[in-house]
Amino acid sequence: MKRFILATTAVTLVLLAAPAFAQSNAPEIPYVSVPNYLKYPPTMNLGETLAIAENSKGHLILLNHPGTATTGPLFGNATTNLLEFDDRGNFVREIGQGVYALGYGHSVRFDNEDNLWVVDKGTNAVTKFNPDGYVVLNLGRRPEGFDPPEHLPASEARHVDGYFGGPTDVGWDADGNIYVSDGYINSRVAKMDKWGNWITSWGSYGREDGQLRLPHNLQVDRQGNVYVADRSNRRIQKYDSDGTLIKTIVLNVPYDKMRHPVLGNVNPNAPDETAPWTLCISAGDTQYLFASDTEPGRIYKMTLDGEILGWLGESGRGPGQFNWAHGISCRDENVLYVADMNNWRVQKLLLYQTGRTSDEQ
Helix, strand or coil, X not given: CCEECCCEECCCCCCCCCCCCCCCCCCXXXXXXXXXXXXXXXXXXXXXXXXXXXXXXXXEEEXXXXXXXXXXXXXXXXXCEXXXXXCCCEEEEEECCCCCCXXXXXXXXXXXXXXXXXXXXXXXXXXXXXXXXXXXXXXXXXXXXXXXXXXXXXXXXXXXXXXXXXXXXXXXXXXXXXXXXXXXXXXXXXXXXXXXXXXXXXXXXXXXXXXXXXXXXXXXXXXXXXXXXXXXXCEEEEECCXXXXXXXXXXXXXXXXXXXCCCCCCCCCCCCEECCCEEEXXXXXXXXXEEECCCCCCEEEEXXXXXXXXXXXXXCCCCCCECCEEEEEEEECCXXXXXXXXXCXXXXXXXXXXXXXXXXX
């Protein structure tokens, strides 16, 4: 099921509310992948591209893991930089050089005031930069150089207010309250006020409703509902702002399980539900929820109530294919920027188009 334009389109989609996970017949969304949208000199080739965010001016921040590294008190080398591009894809500057909280960044997001937030799973920190690039708030705490690395399994994690264990993402409600998916170790969602004062947390390690196994991404809609990509449980969980579970959403449609994954072995017995990695909620009068998986490598568009409106993409290394889509920016529901992690690139996707257009840049 491939349809080549400048992009490769593909596969399927799904989702529904618990407890019944019926299949969806959502249509394939046509799209174009704009080639070489980001413009930078060959002296700054990209490494793993983990996340991307767009501010109100159309500027992009790319969270990049470059080839150069500085040693630091992490399990491995520190490797993170933040690259800014303008609304035409031209490189503008790097920010955050030498910031103590940057070690192995996982997510970047802009809030409604164009402050940039960086979530770093290596340093267990969430850092807020103002539009000028200055650090104005730091949450969590990076382990000190003499601290031995403590890598507890998630099932044995000890929750401590104010501390994170492998945090993955951040979001905000209309009152400015901060929500952090916390994360690789702690299997919970943390809630703080706009100054970072601890309010509460919810979630624990497990498979039951409301439990989490690697909450990998998080978004908050205008009503304050919190969406968590519960990756290892192969579901998205939707909560209210107090942590009450509202709905479970799954990505669950037939796909060719004999098609060779871009990374890994063929598994004909793979579950029907695919694992959500990345979430994004669009702006505009009507908000939409986007999610991605790694295999079969699709991006899904759905309503906030879980109705699947369409799908696009497949795993691979060609134009319009994805090798672990690890970050999506969807300020405009019809223009997606995708951090295509293992392809070491960012793709700009124009949805509902079938050819080159004058406004593709």
